[in-house]
Amino acid sequence: MGMWASLDAMWELPAEKVIFGAVLLFSWTVYLWETFLAQRQRRIYKTTTHVPPELEQIMDSETFEKSRLYQLDKSTFSFWSGLYSEVEGTFILLFGGIPYLWRLSGRFCGYVGFGPEYEIIHSLVFLLLATLFSALTGLPWSLYNTFVIEEKHGFNHQTLDFFMKDAIKKFLVTQCILLPVSSLLLYIIKIGGDYFFIYAWLFTLVVSLVLVTIYADYIAPLFDKFTPLPEGKLKQEIEVMAKNIDFPLTKVYVVEGSKRSSHSNAYFYGFFKNKRIVLFDTLLEEYSVPNKDIQEESGMEPRSDGEGDSEEIKAKVKIKKQGCKNEEVLAVLGHELGHWKLGHTVKNIIISQMNSFLCFFLFAVLIRRKELFAAFGFYDSQPTLIGLLIIFQFIFSPYNEVLSFCLTVLSRRFEFQADAFAKKLGKAEDLYSALIKLNKDNLGFPVSDWLFSMWHYSHPPLLERLQALKNMKQD
Numbered sequence: 001m002g003m004w005a006s007l008d009a010m011w012e013l014p015a016e017k018v019i020f021g022a023v024l025l026f027s028w029t030v031y032l033w034e035t036f037l038a039q040r041q042r043r044i045y046k047t048t049t050h051v052p053p054e055l056e057q058i059m060d061s062e063t064f065e066k067s068r069l070y071q072l073d074k075s076t077f078s079f080w081s082g083l084y085s086e087v088e089g090t091f092i093l094l095f096g097g098i099p100y101l102w103r104l105s106g107r108f109c110g111y112v113g114f115g116p117e118y119e120i121i122h123s124l125v126f127l128l129l130a131t132l133f134s135a136l137t138g139l140p141w142s143l144y145n146t147f148v149i150e151e152k153h154g155f156n157h158q159t160l161d162f163f164m165k166d167a168i169k170k171f172l173v174t175q176c177i178l179l180p181v182s183s184l185l186l187y188i189i190k191i192g193g194d195y196f197f198i199y200a201w202l203f204t205l206v207v208s209l210v211l212v213t214i215y216a217d218y219i220a221p222l223f224d225k226f227t228p229l230p231e232g233k234l235k236q237e238i239e240v241m242a243k244n245i246d247f248p249l250t251k252v253y254v255v256e257g258s259k260r261s262s263h264s265n266a267y268f269y270g271f272f273k274n275k276r277i278v279l280f281d282t283l284l285e286e287y288s289v290p291n292k293d294i295q296e297e298s299g300m301e302p303r304s305d306g307e308g309d310s311e312e313i314k315a316k317v318k319i320k321k322q323g324c325k326n327e328e329v330l331a332v333l334g335h336e337l338g339h340w341k342l343g344h345t346v347k348n349i350i351i352s353q354m355n356s357f358l359c360f361f362l363f364a365v366l367i368r369r370k371e372l373f374a375a376f377g378f379y380d381s382q383p384t385l386i387g388l389l390i391i392f393q394f395i396f397s398p399y400n401e402v403l404s405f406c407l408t409v410l411s412r413r414f415e416f417q418a419d420a421f422a423k424k425l426g427k428a429e430d431l432y433s434a435l436i437k438l439n440k441d442n443l444g445f446p447v448s449d450w451l452f453s454m455w456h457y458s459h460p461p462l463l464e465r466l467q468a469l470k471n472m473k474q475d
Contacts, residue, residue: 099377331430338421
């Protein structure tokens with residue numbers, strides 16, 4: 001009886017109090033759920049200290065122990081950083097951090113002669129201050145993750161100087177994109193009339209397509225060095241495989257990911273008849289980065305005599321002890337190109353845009369509800385940017401959680417299908433060995449809690465993929 005009375009009393013509160021309480025309650029519910037899942041997985045890391053029988057043929061005990069300790073450290077870091085993030089977010093909401101930052105940005109605008117009628121300028125200052133605050137509060141966590149955890153387990157290749165320059169460059173590039181795009185979006189919403197949500201959705205669609213198109217050619221090279229894959233057997237075989245499946249390949253690049261980390265990756269990009277493939281140098285067993293390049297990337301003066309190189313630089317010379325053989329690289333690419341051939345990329349774009357349209361439509365329905373603004377401390381004004389923040393980040397959070405889980409399930413299905421496509425290309429055996437090598441190189445832990453993996457893993461667990469490939473090989 002007391003519980004029902006408490007619920008009745010809650011619903012008798014003003015609407016803005018109910019909204020605020022519901023947002024805070026849901027945020028902590030999600031956090032506790034994520035923490036529960038993480039603790040289940042952490043228990044696996046702690047208790048699984050020996051290689052399970054089904055893994056003995058593919059993983060030695062030394063690598064197994066290294067990956068277990070790496071994942072334990074990452075789990076500990078994730079717990080504390082997640083707790084900090086949740087507490088920080090709660091304090092910001094409870095103590096009116098959002099309206100305070102809005103007032104502060106308004107004062108900055110007033111200092112340079114922009115009054116309340118310049119809402120878009122006001123919004124851009126707010127965005128700049130908010131992203132600056134986020135970058136500064138996140139910096140210690142990023143430093144610890146890079147220079148303690150990744151360094152301890154042999155993945156970090158960055159100097160502190162390189163890291164800081166990279167962080168500043170990322171912040172500046174983000175502002176160069178975020179501020180103009182946000183100002184145009186706010187302007188479209190302001191002048192769009194009753195159907196502004198359609199124009200806003202079309203604008204974000206165009207922006208996302210443009211960014212995908214220009215990212216690898218104009219943005220990524222600001223941070224990483226891209227070089228054409230040298231002529232040779234691997235390049236020829238990649239071109240032949242692309243031609244056999246009608247993939248309109250124009251260029252193949254190698255990105256120097258080793259200057260940051262020894263983690264590996266591969267991807268393709270581009271629209272229509274202009275597709276390009278990018279391979280991380282850490283993926284290629286038969287590829288090396290010259291000492292001179294490492295020195296230049298680290299901001300150190302190269303010496304012509306080769307003498308006097310620091311131990312740090314010597315350690316970063318690419319003496320290849322990881323990566324995949326050419327046949328395995330082709331198998332990994334066969335999997336990636338399978339995503340294209342099977343339409344996974346297009347399907348993901350369609351799902352993303354349908355979701356975007358739905359969100360903008362619901363935003364149009366909710367934007368005039370003053371109680372939403374009042375719930376977060378905006379009693380006298382309803383700025384469009386704040387409306388976007390409240391509705392997309394807080395009000396839609398239950399929907400976003402459900403959608404994220406559904407996309408995770410779909411992604412795992414796509415991964416199995418892409419593996420099957422690689423098998424049709426005759427790459428099942430090479431993909432099998434490549435997955436084992438990549439798991440070893442990246443210190444992936446092959447044992448997972450079923451509930452944790454179901455909720456989080458966008459790729460199927462290693463054992464499931466290997467079992468599926470083994471069945472394919474037998475077929």
